[in-house]
Amino acid sequence: MYVNKIALFTGVPLMESGTTGLKGQVQPIFPYKTECFACLPKATPKSFPVCTIRSTPSKPIHCITWAKNFLFPQLFGENDEEQHAANQQGVSDDSDNKDEVEALQKEANELLELKRLIQAAASKETNSTDAEFVHKILAKIFKEDIERLLRIETLWTTRAKPTPLQYTKDEYSNLKVSELSDQKPWDKQANLLQFSDSLIRLTNRLSSEPSIEFDKDDEDTLDFIVAAANLRSYVFGIEIKSKFDIKQIAGNIIPAVATTNAIMAGFSAVSSIHMFEGDQAIANSRMVYDSANGLKFVNSTKLDSPAHSCKACSIVRGIAKLPTNLKQVTLAQFRQALLEKYGYSDDIEISTSDSRLLYDYDFEDNLEKPLSQFVGFGDVLLISDSDEVLDHIELYLDGHDNDLAKGDEAKISLPELSIPAFRKKAVVEEEKEEGKQEDNADEQHRDNEDGVIVLDDEEEDEEEDDAIEIIDDDEVDIDKTKSGKY
Amino acid sequence: MAETNNKDTSTLTADEIKLYDRQIRLWGLEAQTRMRHSRILVLNLTSIGVEVVKNLMLAGIGSLTLCDSSILTEEDLNGNFFVDASQVGQLKVDAAFDRIQDLNNRVKFSVLKESLPLGGKLSTSNTAVQANIDPETLKHYQNYDLVIATGLNRQQLSQLNQITRNLQIPLYASGGHGLYAYLFVDLINHESKIQLDSNSNSTKSKVGILNSVSEITNVEKTGKDEELKIVSTLKNSYRTIDEVFKSNKLSEFYKSEKKLRKITPVLPLILSLFDYSASDVAGKDQGLDPVVLKSKAEVIAKDLKLPESWKIDENVVGELARQAFCEFQPVSAIIGGALCQDVINALGQREIPINNFVVLDTVKNDMPIFTL
Numbered sequence: 076m077y078v079n080k081i082a083l084f085t086g087v088p089l090m091e092s093g094t095t096g097l098k099g100q101v102q103p104i105f106p107y108k109t110e111c112f113a114c115l116p117k118a119t120p121k122s123f124p125v126c127t128i129r130s131t132p133s134k135p136i137h138c139i140t141w142a143k144n145f146l147f148p149q150l151f152g153e154n155d156e157e158q159h160a161a162n163q164q165g166v167s168d169d170s171d172n173k174d175e176v177e178a179l180q181k182e183a184n185e186l187l188e189l190k191r192l193i194q195a196a197a198s199k200e201t202n203s204t205d206a207e208f209v210h211k212i213l214a215k216i217f218k219e220d221i222e223r224l225l226r227i228e229t230l231w232t233t234r235a236k237p238t239p240l241q242y243t244k245d246e247y248s249n250l251k252v253s254e255l256s257d258q259k260p261w262d263k264q265a266n267l268l269q270f271s272d273s274l275i276r277l278t279n280r281l282s283s284e285p286s287i288e289f290d291k292d293d294e295d296t297l298d299f300i301v302a303a304a305n306l307r308s309y310v311f312g313i314e315i316k317s318k319f320d321i322k323q324i325a326g327n328i329i330p331a332v333a334t335t336n337a338i339m340a341g342f343s344a345v346s347s348i349h350m351f352e353g354d355q356a357i358a359n360s361r362m363v364y365d366s367a368n369g370l371k372f373v374n375s376t377k378l379d380s381p382a383h384s385c386k387a388c389s390i391v392r393g394i395a396k397l398p399t400n401l402k403q404v405t406l407a408q409f410r411q412a413l414l415e416k417y418g419y420s421d422d423i424e425i426s427t428s429d430s431r432l433l434y435d436y437d438f439e440d441n442l443e444k445p446l447s448q449f450v451g452f453g454d455v456l457l458i459s460d461s462d463e464v465l466d467h468i469e470l471y472l473d474g475h476d477n478d479l480a481k482g483d484e485a486k487i488s489l490p491e492l493s494i495p496a497f498r499k500k501a502v503v504e505e506e507k508e509e510g511k512q513e514d515n516a517d518e519q520h521r522d523n524e525d526g527v528i529v530l531d532d533e534e535e536d537e538e539e540d541d542a543i544e545i546i547d548d549d550e551v552d553i554d555k556t557k558s559g560k561y
Numbered sequence: 562m563a564e565t566n567n568k569d570t571s572t573l574t575a576d577e578i579k580l581y582d583r584q585i586r587l588w589g590l591e592a593q594t595r596m597r598h599s600r601i602l603v604l605n606l607t608s609i610g611v612e613v614v615k616n617l618m619l620a621g622i623g624s625l626t627l628c629d630s631s632i633l634t635e636e637d638l639n640g641n642f643f644v645d646a647s648q649v650g651q652l653k654v655d656a657a658f659d660r661i662q663d664l665n666n667r668v669k670f671s672v673l674k675e676s677l678p679l680g681g682k683l684s685t686s687n688t689a690v691q692a693n694i695d696p697e698t699l700k701h702y703q704n705y706d707l708v709i710a711t712g713l714n715r716q717q718l719s720q721l722n723q724i725t726r727n728l729q730i731p732l733y734a735s736g737g738h739g740l741y742a743y744l745f746v747d748l749i750n751h752e753s754k755i756q757l758d759s760n761s762n763s764t765k766s767k768v769g770i771l772n773s774v775s776e777i778t779n780v781e782k783t784g785k786d787e788e789l790k791i792v793s794t795l796k797n798s799y800r801t802i803d804e805v806f807k808s809n810k811l812s813e814f815y816k817s818e819k820k821l822r823k824i825t826p827v828l829p830l831i832l833s834l835f836d837y838s839a840s841d842v843a844g845k846d847q848g849l850d851p852v853v854l855k856s857k858a859e860v861i862a863k864d865l866k867l868p869e870s871w872k873i874d875e876n877v878v879g880e881l882a883r884q885a886f887c888e889f890q891p892v893s894a895i896i897g898g899a900l901c902q903d904v905i906n907a908l909g910q911r912e913i914p915i916n917n918f919v920v921l922d923t924v925k926n927d928m929p930i931f932t933l
Contacts, residue, residue: 096587323586331583341895344891363926
């Protein structure tokens, strides 16, 4: 999405390609002339309502998501207070079942207690899987919490009831962690053993690490997630999965193979030839994607025009070249340059990409301040026509090149743009809103490479409140494919 | 190379599972195990050969034997990332050896520096050589589970195909001509167990003949309702390269004249190029004579029963005449990738392999699969 946007700012054609397993695609993008990366809908993220994760799981993925996104950060994550508050809020907004809300809040409070238990245990190293706190945690998560849920009878009128976990210490005392298979699902005893064992390992690490985050390649954390998810599955009568399978789901592993990568890289390289065919470039270019049809190895189609509703390429963009010392340019000068260049009938609004208003006709406080006070090179400014004659534009700010002719250093050079007529405000507002969320999601993708996001409820509308999303992040794959990490 | 895997255990080691993690997730442990046990012979380190060798080494096959007797020239450098300019003049396989082995030390990699005999007398006609194959010739091939040949002409491929048929070894053949390439597959008889959607009404969920080259021989259903799983056994039968040239199957898969008329001119043209060898264009800037190439293609179009209304595109004739036997790395990457993916599918027996001739046209990014 970011590279796509930069391609739109610069007008440079982009060859987008990526693979997932045996599937792949190559899409030549001619900015504003053909469909851009954002024009085509991407696979919609699977999302689960919070109550499915917290109270009524019915599939292995629900239990894995619970173990990874809820239980694990609760026990080993940082700043518990904040997280605690967020949990409370999410639940109370989401559910109309009062009993369920109360139960979940109580559960969360008690988890905080468990975290303190773990922290206390961390200070006095232990190696015994029989430690008291292990049993307390097992009892609390897989027995008491479940019993509490069982008391909310409305939850179980149409669902099978869970069975609180019953076990004795002797059940798994003669098993060894080292003998467990990664490929075959573990039975209840093995999961109990692994839960206790990984809990002890993680607890001991807390004496030297302030917090632990889940990482599919961190065996301790993976073992804990596998065992916790499976024990929960066991309680809810859901199929038990192997460590190998859970690693793929929890780690959001995208299978990748040399053959598909070679095929798509080949199409990408050979398709780039068309980009040098001048007038014929677009007509000769083809998009390539995998085929399920027995008569073709790949499908290819001519390039489409940009989607009318595309959030990315329905806004006109360009690069503004400014003096290398931004202190020398005041907002007033920048505004004047814009008015002259694009022939706005009266006045404009200037705001930053994070929706901070810098100037409009009744907000002139900033006019004499230098641009450097608000933005730097690499930032984007949004310009709107106060008279609503011309449409919004976005300008990417860049410094003048070094080889600029003398005397031009202090000038503001704005790009040649053909700005379309203003479109109805309602539509644009909505797009802006969506665009903002998308940007936000983008940032989260980068932080959170495993692609599982717990969305902040504040940013979502009511329906999607507090959903847990699994993003099938095409972008991440592509980056990896290109940088050859696979 | 003859000896089989010293450990004939059917399971992979924990290290191997870790190393091949990403691909096992794609095609399963069983397919990876079969690959670990397969011995593959690759003939000719052409640009496509380079891609094939790379993909097979990375996939983790049991052993790979590469046969090429040619000397590395400057022209080869563009299409071969295993070698560099300082090695021009060496035997190709010597120059490339270390970098190939470095890709994966678990694969038993070896080279043959002399061309393998193809048996039979070299005849000047294009008709199949029906002579009995010399048992000595067969010995050179009998210890492989699969043969992949690149850059062979019609006669060489025809002879090789008789050898692989005689020994019941699957054969893949491929070659590139500038922006065009082909892939030929002869798996003789192949079975795959394919998993179908539980609500699938496809003909593949019933025992019976699908078309003249494939049939469903068995359908297993396990579980009920939503849990229902259908696994069908699909049997594919293949034709030799000699049969491909006389195939009458196009009209079976392209049922209307309109569809037949749209069949790419690249198909008969690329089949016509089997009559030539790389040496026919060596040193000629003009490439082949387009008039001769066109008339050959028209004969083949007739043999393949293309309708009268099918017309050859002069532009494509010109391009293929000019580009014949030119190697272009991106094209090799695509066709070599497709070839190896199909080898993996054939070994894995869970996907349906190609049956039996693929044409790649990267001018149009078109890649039809023809059953010939």
